[in-house]
Amino acid sequence: MLEPESGTELRQAAVRAAAELMGVTPERIEGLTRMPGGMSNTSFSFLLEGWAYVVRLPGPGAEHLIDRDNEWAAYRALAGSGLTDEIVAIDQHGRRVTVFYEGARTADPASQADLAVAMGLARRLHESRVPLRHRFDFERQVRRYERICRATGPAPYPDLERQRLRTVELLDLRRRLGVEEVFSHCDLACDNVLILADGSARLIDWEYSALADPIMDVAMYCIYSFMERDQIDSALGQYLGRQPRAGELARLYLYVALEGYLWALWAHHKARCGQSLGDYGRRTYQYAPEYYGILMRSGLVAEALEQVRSGGGGGR
Numbered sequence: 001m002l003e004p005e006s007g008t009e010l011r012q013a014a015v016r017a018a019a020e021l022m023g024v025t026p027e028r029i030e031g032l033t034r035m036p037g038g039m040s041n042t043s044f045s046f047l048l049e050g051w052a053y054v055v056r057l058p059g060p061g062a063e064h065l066i067d068r069d070n071e072w073a074a075y076r077a078l079a080g081s082g083l084t085d086e087i088v089a090i091d092q093h094g095r096r097v098t099v100f101y102e103g104a105r106t107a108d109p110a111s112q113a114d115l116a117v118a119m120g121l122a123r124r125l126h127e128s129r130v131p132l133r134h135r136f137d138f139e140r141q142v143r144r145y146e147r148i149c150r151a152t153g154p155a156p157y158p159d160l161e162r163q164r165l166r167t168v169e170l171l172d173l174r175r176r177l178g179v180e181e182v183f184s185h186c187d188l189a190c191d192n193v194l195i196l197a198d199g200s201a202r203l204i205d206w207e208y209s210a211l212a213d214p215i216m217d218v219a220m221y222c223i224y225s226f227m228e229r230d231q232i233d234s235a236l237g238q239y240l241g242r243q244p245r246a247g248e249l250a251r252l253y254l255y256v257a258l259e260g261y262l263w264a265l266w267a268h269h270k271a272r273c274g275q276s277l278g279d280y281g282r283r284t285y286q287y288a289p290e291y292y293g294i295l296m297r298s299g300l301v302a303e304a305l306e307q308v309r310s311g312g313g314g315g316r
Contacts, residue, residue, distance in 0.1 A: 010057070014044040018055040021089040021097045022048055037106055037191045039270075039277060040205065045100050052100035053088060056205075060273035066207045068094050070134050074206040077130050077183070083121065085194060085204045094207070103197030107190040109225030117201045118193045118221055119239040125203070126182045126214040136186050136210035138258060139171045145265040155268040157285045166292045167261050170254055173301065174213075177251060177308060184212035189224035215239075215248060219255035223263065223287055229294070232256065246303035253295040260287030 011032060019026040031047040035054065043056045058066070071090070078084050086099040107114035146164070149155050157163070185192070186208035194202045218239045222232045236244045236252050244252070267281030295301060 010042060011044070014042075014046075014055050014057055017057060017095040018044075018046050018048075018053070018097060021055065021091065021095060022053075024048065039189075039191070039280070040187075040207065041094075052102065054085075054098050054100050056094070056096045056098070058094035059270065060275045066094065067134075068092055068207070070210060071207045073132065073134065074183075074209040077132055078125075078128075081128065081130070082200075083125055083128075083203055084206065085202050098204075101194065101196050101202075104194050107193035107195060109190040109227075114190070114193070114195065115221075115235060116238055117195060118188065118190065119218070119235065121193065121201055121203055122185070122188060122214070122217045122221075122239060125185060126217070128183060130183050132183050132209075132211055134210050135181055136184065136208065136212040136216070138174065138212075138216075138262075142167060142171070142258075142262055142265075145262060145269065148269050149265050149272075152269060152272040155265060155281075157264060157268075157282070159289065163261055163285075163288050163292075166289070167258065170258050170292065170295075174254060174258070177247070177254075177304060179213045179215075179251065181211040182214055183209070184214055184217050185209050186212055186216065186220070188217040188220045190221065191224070213251060213255070215251045216255045216259070219252055219259050223256060223259055223284060226283060245307070246300050247307045249298075250295060250300040250304035253291045253298070253300065257288050257291040257295065260284050260291065264288065 011034075015026050015029050015032060018029045018032075022029075028048060029046050031045070033045045035043040035045055040059050041056045042059060043054050045052060045054050047053075068090075071094075075084060075087050075090070085101075088097040088099065090096040107118055154160075185203055185206065187205060188203070192203060192205045194204050196202065215236070218236050219232075222235050227235065232252065233244070233249070236248060240248065264281045264285035267277050267284060270277055271281065
């Protein structure tokens, strides 16, 4: 573990959360250490009676964006699957304690081997057919983030109104493609892929998980890793285990554009709440107009809709 940081308000909040969730006094929490990574939350490792754990504190503004009941429902649904980290305690505020894995690391966005691990985990999740009640309503989420951003101040992205109208068009296309939704992570960033010392892997941070188009998870991994188009295409092939069909590529580019817009709004809201994310919002937003253009110029939309009409669907 890393050396513990000097005392801060955040550190004190982590000790308090760990103690309350574990049902002990703060004095029994030892070795508190800030963990690297994470954009939505801040995590610390700690020791209690010789056992190592991780306590997560939700980031600023999270209460406006996340339904904690949905996160807990995902953990319950996947209990024993080997897909998640091992949860010890969680509360309605999003504070959470999980088991600490010595020697574990998050996926490297530049590593093809780690990409294969992430796509394999995604396939296992999507093919698990574990029942889940709530779905990721993309249209509702977009409108929600737009309202939040209007309330906190305009987002500093170019041609935002034009992109908003394009998003309406993309959401309509998504409905017309009519893809079956399955249990998806919906925040499949490399930081949420935990590779353990023994070579096994887990997905962590299930706040956004819901029924969704599985290709949405592939798109999220690509955006968060700031991939170029050839890498994005390769990631989908890695996920499918074969060359993508037209309908699958259309969905991939559609989600790259939609998620570029959605998560850029998310980043703006986080910044307005006091959490600086550097140029993440700007870089993410660039995917929205770029992949809208690629999708509309490629001819993939017509091919995908023809597959739907002919009963071939858009693939997995």
